Amino acid sequence: MDPVKILKRAWHILWSYRALWVFGLILALAAGSASSQGSNNSNYQYNRNDTPQVNMTPEDVKEGFKEFQREITQLFEEGIPEEGITGEALTAFLWVIGGFVLFMMVLGIVMAVARYVSETAVIRMVDEYEASGTQMTVRQGFRIGWSRSAWRLFLINLIVNLPGIALMLVLLSIGVGFYFAIVNGTADFTALSVVSTLVLAFLAIFVVVILSIVLRLLRHFFWRISVLEDAGVGESLRRGFAFVLENWKSVGLMWLVMIGLGIVWAIASILLIIITIPLVIVTVVIAVLIAALPFLLFVGIFSTFLAGWLPWVAGFLFVAPLFFTLAFSPWLLLGSWQAVYTSTVWTLTYREIKALPNGKVEVQEIPAAS
Amino acid sequence: MSNHVTEWLNAYLDGELKGGRLHQVEEHLAECEACQTELESLQGLSNLLQEVPAAEFPSAERFVTQVNLLLPQKRTAPSRPQLFEIGWWMIPVSLIAVWVFISTAVLLSKVVSAADNFGLLDDTTSAWISSSSETADVTTTLGRVGVLSGDSLQWAERSESYTRNLFPQIVWQVAVALLYIVWLAVWWARRTRQEQVPLLEG
Numbered sequence: 205m206d207p208v209k210i211l212k213r214a215w216h217i218l219w220s221y222r223a224l225w226v227f228g229l230i231l232a233l234a235a236g237s238a239s240s241q242g243s244n245n246s247n248y249q250y251n252r253n254d255t256p257q258v259n260m261t262p263e264d265v266k267e268g269f270k271e272f273q274r275e276i277t278q279l280f281e282e283g284i285p286e287e288g289i290t291g292e293a294l295t296a297f298l299w300v301i302g303g304f305v306l307f308m309m310v311l312g313i314v315m316a317v318a319r320y321v322s323e324t325a326v327i328r329m330v331d332e333y334e335a336s337g338t339q340m341t342v343r344q345g346f347r348i349g350w351s352r353s354a355w356r357l358f359l360i361n362l363i364v365n366l367p368g369i370a371l372m373l374v375l376l377s378i379g380v381g382f383y384f385a386i387v388n389g390t391a392d393f394t395a396l397s398v399v400s401t402l403v404l405a406f407l408a409i410f411v412v413v414i415l416s417i418v419l420r421l422l423r424h425f426f427w428r429i430s431v432l433e434d435a436g437v438g439e440s441l442r443r444g445f446a447f448v449l450e451n452w453k454s455v456g457l458m459w460l461v462m463i464g465l466g467i468v469w470a471i472a473s474i475l476l477i478i479i480t481i482p483l484v485i486v487t488v489v490i491a492v493l494i495a496a497l498p499f500l501l502f503v504g505i506f507s508t509f510l511a512g513w514l515p516w517v518a519g520f521l522f523v524a525p526l527f528f529t530l531a532f533s534p535w536l537l538l539g540s541w542q543a544v545y546t547s548t549v550w551t552l553t554y555r556e557i558k559a560l561p562n563g564k565v566e567v568q569e570i571p572a573a574s
Numbered sequence: 575m576s577n578h579v580t581e582w583l584n585a586y587l588d589g590e591l592k593g594g595r596l597h598q599v600e601e602h603l604a605e606c607e608a609c610q611t612e613l614e615s616l617q618g619l620s621n622l623l624q625e626v627p628a629a630e631f632p633s634a635e636r637f638v639t640q641v642n643l644l645l646p647q648k649r650t651a652p653s654r655p656q657l658f659e660i661g662w663w664m665i666p667v668s669l670i671a672v673w674v675f676i677s678t679a680v681l682l683s684k685v686v687s688a689a690d691n692f693g694l695l696d697d698t699t700s701a702w703i704s705s706s707s708e709t710a711d712v713t714t715t716l717g718r719v720g721v722l723s724g725d726s727l728q729w730a731e732r733s734e735s736y737t738r739n740l741f742p743q744i745v746w747q748v749a750v751a752l753l754y755i756v757w758l759a760v761w762w763a764r765r766t767r768q769e770q771v772p773l774l775e776g
Contacts (some may be wrong), residue, residue, distance in 0.1 A: 208765055402682055409678045417670070460666045464758030467751045 205454040205556050207461050214548040217330060224329060224544045225537070226342045227322035227349070231547075232539030233529065234319035289512040296509050300518045311525065320357045325349030326544060327431045330551045353431045360426045360437055364419045371412040375405070421459050422448055424550040432554070451557045458553050462546070473538055480534045491530035499523040578606065583613050587620065665757050673750050680743060 218224070280298075283291040325345040333339060340348070378401075425447050430440035448455050502519035510518060529536065579599045585591050586599050603609055632640065713730040716722045722730050 208762070208769075402686065406678055406682055409681065410674060413674050413678065414671075417674070456663075460663075461758065461761070463666070463670065464754055467754055468758070471751075 205458070205553070205560060207458050207553075210458070210549060210552045210556060211461070211465070214545055214552055217333065217548050218541060218545050221329070221333060221339055223340060223342045223345055224326055224548075225540055227326050227329075227345060228540030228542075228544035229536060230315075230318045230322040231326070231543035232536050234315045234322075235539065235543065284512070287512045289514060293509070293511045293514060297514045297518065300506065300510070300514075301521075304518075304521045307522065308525075316358070317354075320354040320361075321346065321349040323349075323357050323427065323547070324351060324354045324431050326547045327428060327551050330548050331432055331555065334552065334555060353434070356430045356437050356440065357427050360423065360430060360440060363437070363441065364423045364426070365416075367412050367415045367419065371408060374408065378405075421455070425455070425554060428551060428554040432551075447557070451560070454557050454560075455553070458549075462549065469542060473542075476538055477535060480538075483534045484532060487533050488531040491527050494530055495523045495527040498526065577602070578609050579603070580609060580612055583609065583616055587613065587616055666754060669750055669754050669757070673747075676746055676750075 279291075280294050281291050283289045283294050325348055328348045329340050329345050422444055426440045426444040429435050429444050429447065430437070433440075433443070435443060499519050502522050503515045506515035506518045579586075579602045582591060582595065582599050586596070591599060603613060713722060713727065713734045716730070717727045
């Protein structure tokens with residue numbers, strides 16, 4: 205297998221097959237929404253010098269929670285008189301927030317469906333292009349993407365993310381344990397217990413992160429076997445694992461190269477983001493003009509039962525997804541290219557390895573005609 | 575006499591016949607002279623073959639080696655030491671492992687610092703953690719000298735403390751990324767050179 209040849213071919217496909225960009229945009233949008241919900245990787249480390257040490261006792265914590273409850277109850281009973289906002293308006297605003305959360309959940313589901321349909325479409329379109337040289341339209345892409353394979357990709361992704369989910373649950377349960385230990389006054393954070401907890405937590409996180417990295421690599425092949433060989437979830441996992449095990453040198457090489465390219469892309473994208481700032485200013489203006497009408501419409505509706513600045517905030521919340529998508533569309537396009545390029549590279553890698561003399565893929569037996 | 579048992583004689587001689595077939599052949603041989611002669615002939619041939627010394631055939635591996643030596647030889651590049659090759663591929667793998675290791679350590683240190691800030695740790699642990707944390711030494715000194723005071727001193731202290739925490743994290747991440755890119759560049763260059771060598775030779 206020649207990784208350089210694959211990278212060059214994927215680059216050529218990215219620029220010559222524009223229909224893929226549409227699916228790339230959906231993938232970039234879905235990835236953006238997922239990462240904004242997922243990690244908040246602040247590099248800031250708390251320091252004892254930054255803020256005075258609180259030294260709370262369990263009673264302080266209990267009292268703090270009660271105080272917070274009292275303040276919230278008072279806020280919703282009295283409202284914010286100086287801003288002309290009544291308690292009833294605040295309660296209504298809370299309902300609007302609930303509606304917004306529901307709206308975002310529905311949007312999240314729609315985006316998830318669109319994401320897996322797009323993943324399927326990109327894999328099939330690239331495979332078809334390589335096999336026959338024919339380029340599909342966006343409509344054809346959606347048609348081949350909207351299939352059972354898209355659902356399978358979702359299930360495979362869920363399985364791949366299971367170790368991460370398990371780790372989150374374990375850390376959450378430890379956090380809850382700490383919380384109750386503090387509230388009940390049974391907390392005894394001695395040096396030994398802290399160190400042993402830290403060592404265990406470190407090992408757990410380290411192992412799960414490594415496992416997740418390996419599973420994410422395997423996922424490329426699980427997905428391609430599911431889409432291109434029309435295999436079920438279990439079969440894709442089994443055959444994908446066997447495929448990678450049998451061709452671990454080629455797969456490992458491609459993986460290392462792709463990580464390196466990811467770093468290069470991260471640096472390049474910082475430069476591109478800076479370069480495209482003038483363009484983004486233009487798209488922000490366009491987004492303001494387009495989003496203004498629905499924004500005013502929402503503000504008008506919310507003004508019927510909200511007071512003060514609340515209708516403006518509520519209106520902005522509902523228009524924000526549209527506004528940000530339009531405003532930062534140039535940067536979204538960069539993400540789209542990255543998504544399409546990555547998917548294309550792995551599809552070509554799968555095809556290339558499969559074509560190798562020792563690249564064995566189980567071929568399903570064709571049932572004999574009766 | 576008809577129904578000769580010629581076809582069974584080899585098997586009879588090797589002791590492979592049993593039951594009814596053996597009985598049939600023995601009965602026939604007792605009466606048929608032609609078959610007796612044929613049996614004696616086979617017996618003689620067998621004895622003759624046993625007397626001839628067995629030919630010495632080379633082993634399969636040796637045979638393959640001999641054939642390979644006779645084939646026209648292709649010029650092969652001198653192979654690199656295997657240890658070097660393994661080490662070469664271990665560079666990016668180690669960099670990834672280092673990155674995961676340090677990221678995990680930084681994440682945990684954040685959690686511990688936050689717990690310490692909220693006073694959840696006892697004095698011993700707290701002292702142990704605070705001994706490893708950075709302090710705003712430069713601005714404190716500037717404050718003592720009288721260069722900074724009041725709000726500006728406080729702001730400078732916070733900035734220094736923040737930078738001291740942030741800077742090492744940026745440095746190690748950039749260092750790992752740069753090392754990885756250097757490895758990738760060298761790999762790419764090696765690959766390109768390997769591709770060009772046959773072209774030049776051709």
